[in-house]
Amino acid sequence: NAGVTQTPKFRVLKTGQSMTLLCAQDMNHEYMYWYRQDPGMGLRLIHYSVGEGTTAKGEVPDGYNVSRLKKQNFLLGLESAAPSQTSVYFCASRQGQGSTYEQYFGPGTRLTVT
Amino acid sequence: AQTVTQSQPEMSVQEAETVTLSCTYDTSESDYYLFWYKQPPSRQMILVIRQEAYKQQNATENRFSVNFQKAAKSFSLKISDSQLGDAAMYFCAYRSYGGSNYKLTFGKGTLLTVNP
Numbered sequence: 001n002a003g004v005t006q007t008p009k010f011r012v013l014k015t016g017q018s019m020t021l022l023c024a025q026d027m028n029h030e031y032m033y034w035y036r037q038d039p040g041m042g043l044r045l046i047h048y049s050v051g052e053g054t055t056a057k058g059e060v061p062d063g064y065n066v067s068r069l070k071k072q073n074f075l076l077g078l079e080s081a082a083p084s085q086t087s088v089y090f091c092a093s094r095q096g097q098g099s100t101y102e103q104y105f106g107p108g109t110r111l112t113v114t
Numbered sequence: 115a116q117t118v119t120q121s122q123p124e125m126s127v128q129e130a131e132t133v134t135l136s137c138t139y140d141t142s143e144s145d146y147y148l149f150w151y152k153q154p155p156s157r158q159m160i161l162v163i164r165q166e167a168y169k170q171q172n173a174t175e176n177r178f179s180v181n182f183q184k185a186a187k188s189f190s191l192k193i194s195d196s197q198l199g200d201a202a203m204y205f206c207a208y209r210s211y212g213g214s215n216y217k218l219t220f221g222k223g224t225l226l227t228v229n230p
Binding site: 031033040041042043044045048050056058088090092094101102103105107108110 | 118123156157158159161164205214215216217218220221222223
């Protein structure tokens with residue numbers, strides 16, 4: 001049981017390049033989230049999904065797209081990377097509806113855009 | 115919208131001593147959850163403790179306890195008998211009791227240093 005995994009762990013992009021971050025969970029969780037963490041800013045929600053085939057915007061969605069084609073995977077895409085997207089990205093998942101369930105976090109992906 | 119404020123960017127404590135990290139929040143909801151997460155240098159987010167707003171009793175987990183003051187919207191974390199392994203960034207977080215997405219709202223964090 002690997003929990004929540006993220007691929008890749010590190011990446012350096014040039015401005016204008018595109019990439020996709022992969023989040024995978026093996027806990028059969030319904031909900032999945034993408035956060036970004038910047039120095040002095042805490043974690044902020046980018047996009048989230050409440051089930052396979054659904055996505056919704058979070059607090060800071062601009063410049064990102066997401067897809068949830070399979071229940072276990074949640075992809076975060078950057079179509080044209082900008083230096084402002086240099087950050088650490090965290091994926092999280094939770095079981096489903098129900099107030100007692102917790103979010104489980106992946107190990108993070110450090111992305112640098114030059 | 116809910117906001118979470120951690121007014122201490124950095125704190126330090128001597129090993130074996132006690133330290134308290136502060137958190138305040140703003141909400142119009144009556145039912146909600148509050149959390150403290152630990153982020154060591156490995157970056158992994160680790161849930162330390164959680165508090166349900168409808169419970170008057172403060173949550174405790176071994177050396178970690180909270181002081182939850184609902185009327186004051188205050189939620190502090192006390193770490194007793196501090197250990198070197200407690201050194202980390204600590205985040206306070208809020209979540210609504212219900213709703214459609216169960217998203218977390220985080221504070222900006224407090225960096226805790228433990229001195230030997």
